[in-house]
Amino acid sequence: MNKSIKTLEFNKIKSLVMEHAASSLGSMRIEKMEPSFSLEEVTRLQDETDEAATILRLKGGMPLGGIFDIRPHIKRSQIGGMLSAAELIQVASTIRAGKHIRNFVDDMHEEREISIPIITEKKEMLAVLTPLEHQIFDSIDESGEVHDSASTELRAIRQRIRTSESRVREKLESAIRSKNAATMLSDAVITIRNDRYVIPVKQEYRSHYGGIVHDQSSSGQTLFIEPASIVQFNNQLREQRLKEQEEIEKILIALSLEVQQEADNLLLTVDILADLDFMFSKAKYGRTIKATKPEVNDQGIIKLIKARHPLLPTDEAVANDIYLGEEFSTIVITGPNTGGKTVTLKTIGLCTLMAQAGLPIPVLDGSKIAVFQSIHADIGDEQSIEQSLSTFSSHMVNIVEILKQADSESLVLFDELGAGTDPQEGAALAISILDEVHGIGARVVATTHYPELKAYGYNRDGVINASVEFDVETLSPTYRLLIGVPGRSNAFDISKRLGLSDHVIEHAKSFVGTDSKAVEAMIASLETSRRGAETDYEEAQDLLRDAEKIHRDMQKQMAEYYSKKDDMIEKAKLKAQEIVEKSKAEAEQVMSELRQLRFEKQADVKEHELIDARKRLDDAAPKSSAKKKQQKAKSERTLQPGDEVNVLSFGQKGTLIKKTDEKEWAVQMGILKMKVHEKDLEFIKGEKKPDPKPLATVKGKDFHVSLELDLRGERFENALLRVDKYIDDALLAGYPRVSIIHGKGTGALRSGVQEKLKNHRSVKKVRLGEDGEGGSGVTVVEFK
Structure with missing residues (x-):
């Protein structure tokens, strides 16, 4: 097992995780990190990492600063030793770190509903040692000096x-x-x-x-x-x-x-802080490789969706779907060298080791990984000069050991099985070895370049062929894994692309046996069928996504319609009820007055009095929407530039400037110019009223006067000229008040501006700006 961990480069993963540790405690935990073989423990480890990842996503992290490995200090205090000032500060700092974590978790529970039971449990185990923390910090400063x-x-x-x-x-x-x-x-x-x-x-x-x-x-x-x-x-x-x-x-x-008396609580605190640092180190590493939490099982089922090799750069690694353990328990991968077969093997092995160690793995959500009791890997050229072993012998030493240890709860990875010897004998050995490990129920993935193994999966239950794709057009591998399709030989195609003459290629084909040709033809047919199926599947998926989107949109629109329909009916009922009640009250009032008139004048009621009463009754009756529509229709006309209109959504009057779109107008409302839809406009009249204070638009359709004039950086004479022009423009715009920014500086520009403004015939008042207006750096001018 240790050899397989080394072969699959799990130690490199540990080094990458260690870069995210916040303390030496976390680094030591990562150094000791090993895969677990218990489903319950692996599930707990994955849940721990997932909780840390949740906090990373929501809060950006947990406060893990100020944590030290104070276990040697605690042990020395337990045997009566004196701790140095620096060591005591480390103890107090670690206590304070625990307090910050307790407060952080409590705040998270208050802010939002979030399920972090494991971290909450660890928080509850942190001892409250605030008195000892204060005692140390009251006596010693952060640099280790004892206070007077x-x-x-x-x-x-x-x-x-x-x-x-x-x-x-x-x-x-x-x-x-x-x-x-x-x-x-x-x-x-x-x-x-x-x-x-x-x-x-x-x-x-x-x-x-x-x-x-x-x-x-x-x-x-x-x-x-x-x-x-x-x-x-x-x-x-x-x-x-x-x-x-x-x-x-x-x-x-x-x-x-004092430290000695709290030794047990301090040691427990150190363990919990180490656990938290370890959890967050794993989560931070997972975030850097865009990893997710897999679903773990003990049935030997592997389902990796878009799996990437963890040690390859994220933007370079080719993602593959890898399935094993349900319909088949053995995969035989064939294909050209440097095509990605070994990378696929290492991806499966490394993802399994990472998951069993509690690490997230570089796959998409919904992936599954099995917890194996042993993982065996024979990968790479392990020729041993010291032991006088050839490549074949070295591989066989490993394989013999694997066959001794493997069982039904093992994952076995073979790279180039049977290589390094006579092709016929090597292929026979490879088939026999595969039969052996497949027969004991192990999960097996093997790579080979022997053509005899291409048909291995066709006459054995639970075995499937796979290959790595090769692009003949570019003469390069695509690194895509194709499960269910054996690799075909591309030697003739590649040779032809590279310029080898046709007659040489045809002569070579004559030496290939009938069976080999049939296998190649079968593989070619499979590839064509696979590509067609992939294209059809992608088109079907696109259609399904479009249909689902349309369905969701329709549901949303129907829900909105029924929701608004009910609201509008309810509002209409309430409005109608109000109108009826009001009409009834008015009618009762009229009838009461008529009775009073008859009583007072002994039925000698004048005609005009009856007409007046009837008019009041008519006014009390609710107006029909048809009449309103008719009245509105009468008021409608084709809008023209210069017309006065009501902007209904703002309740303001404005003047039409020009039509900017088929149904949109530019409208001037006071000093504001806005684009408004034609439906939002109500015509008032065609001739514009004369305005005693013309708007700033008299100087051009796009002219606009700011409420502030900034003179900072101007020469004295130029500044006063700009003030003259600005005051005239502001008066034309009809502003009641403007601000002139001159800055504080020496005060010369401020004095000049104020002196000029005080003598202006249209200026009512000149004052310095208040605190919220810019203070003495601004002069506020009010017009008459």
């Missing part, structure tokens, strides 16, 4: 250290500022050697300062001397730093004990 506030004693010690350092620096600065310092010092700086403050003194003036020499320059001309006057202060500083270190150790030991 970590303890009262540490704060006091560091205060004394700063005081002592200040004294030492004062004395040394006094020394380097003395009148002889420029002569005796190599440089007027204070530096540190062996954790003590020193000054650089020239060799010849060593005795002047006394004290202790801690270092010298490479040339020996400069000595780094701690002057005698500060030795005592440096000693005190050294003692205080030792006390600081002791206090820091006390703090780190106390925090390490």
Whole structure:
């Protein structure tokens, strides 16, 4: 099995997945990733990856930053060891990462209905260790430095250290500022050697300062001397730093004990974070190769739809449909070399290994993959010089081992079965080996170039021939797998295309046996039939898709029709009821008034009073739609440019400019010019009313005045000229207010513009813009 994993290059897949790991924990999990042979476990692994892929699709990922492998730190704390500040920060960072993940999953449940039971279960297992996280971060910063506030004693010690350092620096600065310092010092700086403050003194003036020499320059001309006057202060500083270190150790030991108490919860947290990183690494890899989750089974059924080799570039790999395990359990693939037979074998084997390891595979939705108990592959030229084995011998060593281990729950892949020896004997061996593995019930895919195996599937149940397509016109393989069609020899066709004379080809054909010719003719007929069937199938599929689309559209339209029909009937009923009620009320009112008139005037009611009452009754009656249509028809006429119209959808009046289409007009509504359908227009009258404030269109049919004038970057004189012209245009357009943008700058342009505007006879008010209008960079002008 390990040999097959290596042969199928599963380790390359692991390396690609590892590129997506967010932490060393995830990388270690990927390194240990192996195919599982349990259907239940493979199903769970696939579900885990699918949940991670769902979150990737919806949210772009999960926050997995800040995770560290803190297991060595935890174990050291368990035996009483002291953790360093950096190690404690890693512990706190990992706790915080777990908290972020808990919050992230909770937020997802609140935002949308999404089923992620496995990730939710793992989230629930994450221990809440926020107090320990805060305790560490309150004592240590992100860079690993212990805070002064970590303890009262540490704060006091560091205060004394700063005081002592200040004294030492004062004395040394006094020394380097003395009148002889420029002569005796190599440089007027204070530096540190062996954790003590020193000054650089020239060799010849060593005795002047006394004290202790801690270092010298490479040339020996400069000595780094701690002057005698500060030795005592440096000693005190050294003692205080030792006390600081002791206090820091006390703090780190106390925090390490806290880690020790939460060791079990921390180890569980690390395991869960490693699981999540592993799951998302697999999902991210699947996204890069456009992979999907297959349906897994333990019946040996493989159904790969548009399968691609995972290690080939997505845009270069040829996708093939591969079926195995239902109608047939053995496939024999024939065809020319470099035609893609070996790639097909590796695609089947590698997709199976990936699926059993919980990885998505590069196929379309609806694909199925079987969980096998063993996968055996004899692929490639494995000639062994060290063992003095030929290619044939090397293959036979592998095949012997496979025959010993294979059973009914195995997947067996043979590449160029029986190659490397006498063709007749090799073909016989290949048939015998295939009979053996097929007989025990294994799922078998074998490639061969022996013509004797082309007819292998015709007289054996559960066996089918297949081939890789070859384009004789271009003399190149298409890499398409054709299940059910054996490969035909293209030697004569290729030779003819390459220029070999006809008589040589015909002479060669005379040496080919009758049986071989019959087989070739049969294969050619099969290919023709297959191409015809494929064309018919594609046409049928196109027709089916069109019919389904039309059916869906018709259903949608019918549903909309009935929905609108019911709504309109309901609205009409309500409207009619309202009109009737109103009419009844009005009639009752009229009748009441008539009775009152008769009572008051003893039936001496004038004719005009009765006519008036009848008119009110007529007005109360609902108007028929026929009358409305008749009235509307009377008002309709052929529209002409210049007509005044009502734009019904906007409830605004406008003027027709020109007809832009057969049923569409350009309409001017105030300062707006729009295209409106003729049905949306209602004619008012043919002559346009004179407008006291002509629109901006007087300057041309496409002329438009902006509500803003931008003067930024203009010269002062040009800007004022533009202001003059713009004010005239804005007045013609009938604007009540405009804005002039001059920017803030030095204020010269703003002052010039405002001075000019204040003296204009049509300007009512000039002010600076407010906060939402551009502030002092804009002047707002209001007209009279």
